[in-house]
Each structure stands twice: as C-alpha cells, then as structure tokens.
Amino acid sequence: MPELPEVEVTRQSFASRIAGARIAAVRMGKPLRWPLGVAPESLVGQSVRQVRRRGKYLLLDLDHGVLLLHLGMSGSLNFATQQSAPGKHDHMDIETTQGCLRLHDPRRFGAAVWSRSEQQDPALKLLGQLGMEPLSDEFAIEAFAKGLKQRSAAIKQVLLAGDVVVGVGNIYASEALFLSGIRPTLRAQKLSMPRIIKLHAAIRSVLARAVAKGGSTLRDFVSAQGKTGHFQLEASVYARQGQACHICASPIRQIKQGQRSTFFCPTCQKH
C-alpha cells in the first residue's frame, strides 16, 4: 500500500513516540523478503535514536547500526503501548520500553534488514541506487531534467523506477502525470522543459498533499496510529477507468505499462 506519503505518514506516526526507547525484545514471524542479517537478540539493549526515511525505506537509527524497514506492497506498522498477541501476518515485533512496534505484512514483500553502518552492506546495496528525494531541495528542476534526458523509456516507467526520483509509486505516477497533462507513454527524454517544470511541481504537490492528508487508502492503508488516509476520495485518474474526467468528462483510460496499470485522460493528456 505504501508509496512515499504512506511511508512518511507512518514514520511521523511513531517516530517521536519511539525515540529514546530501549529495545527489550525482538520477535520474528514468517520470513520476509530478506533475512534480518543478524540474530534478533543482538538488537536487544540498543536504543532507538531517531527514525528517518529514504525513499520508501524507514531507517531506525540504533546505537550500533541501522535497521531498515520496507513495507513492500501490503505492509504496515503499528505502534502500540498495550500488548496484544501477534496475528498470522505480523512478522516482526520490536518491543521497547515505550511500546511495541509491529510489522504487519500479508504478502511479505516487505523487509527488515540490519546494517551495522548505513555505509556498508546490505544497506548500501538497497539505498545506493535511489534517486532524489522529491520533497527535498536536492530535487531541483535542472537535476530532474538531466535525469530524464538520459532515459528513453516511457515517463511513467521512469518515475516508477525510482532511480531519478524516489517515492512515486503506481498511484501517484498516474496522478502526477494527469496533473501535468503528460501522456504516460511519452518517452522521458522527449519531455520539453516547460513540461518538466510542470511535472516537477506536480510530483511535489501531489506527494506533499497526500502526506498532509494522511496518506492514500486505496484499499487498506492505516498509519501506525490507526488512522486511515483519504487520498482515494481525491484520485483524479487512478482506478477511475471508464469514469468521466473531472476536467473534460472524457472517459479515463487504463493501459498496461511493464505489467502495471496506468490510468490517464486521453484528452487532458494528449501527449
């Protein structure tokens, strides 16, 4: 469920509550995408200094390293001060002196990976190829233009790839392209400067707005505080195939790009 806004909302929902907490126990459930890389007990006794985000990864800075968490397609984190028994899709419990952080992930595409230093494996491998943070100053027009210029793939797929700009997933890619009036199939290197500027602004605004609103909730997004998001009420094109475009009333079209669904308005996004 998580694109950048959902991950960021999740981070905000427990970061301050867990900061300074000491890990008292770690319980692992079924295997996730990758092994933790260390005995769970070795995390016990360490304190959580802060929780950061890089792309769709959450980074828990502990005393002696970094714990990377990824929510995959179906993951969510719940932070509870009251104990409750783990369900069959709860695959990691980090019990701390300030509450229990629980990773819930039915499909198990998510991951929890320990790294003694963010600068070394396996974190380097996971974080090393990531593109610019869309909501930070490094995401500048010129840098964005430069990244797009060297890519011949469709702009939608370049956005999804995450090596130019991170955090834009399948929902927000369609939304940002609609906002900027760009056909998702247009090759990235064909975007004119004015359209790059529009897309740049659209990515920032759609993501920032979603963060402010508490993330999307296409199916079941829930933050670690148990609040659901509201983005689905506002999707302009995503999952609206056949329905009227809010701008021009043309039926929204659905296509496949690289096995993923893309939604766009054939009139508002001419090319």
Place this chain on the structure above:
DNA sequence: CCATATACCTGGCAGC
C-alpha cells in the same frame, strides 16, 4: 549501459 520480464506472497473479487 539500457529496457523489459520475472520472481517473491497472500487475499479479495468476478465469473462460472
């Protein structure tokens, strides 16, 4: 180097 396909896993839903 680049672009595209594959794989991972479970649950929900439409159609029969």
Place this chain on the structure above:
DNA sequence: TGCTGCCAGGTATATG
C-alpha cells in the same frame, strides 16, 4: 459454496 483466474500500493534480479 467453491473453484479458477486475475488483480493489487514494490523492487531486486535475471534476461535480452
């Protein structure tokens, strides 16, 4: 009710 097939927010890895 139960089966089958398809679909779903991600992304590392293999393949062309």
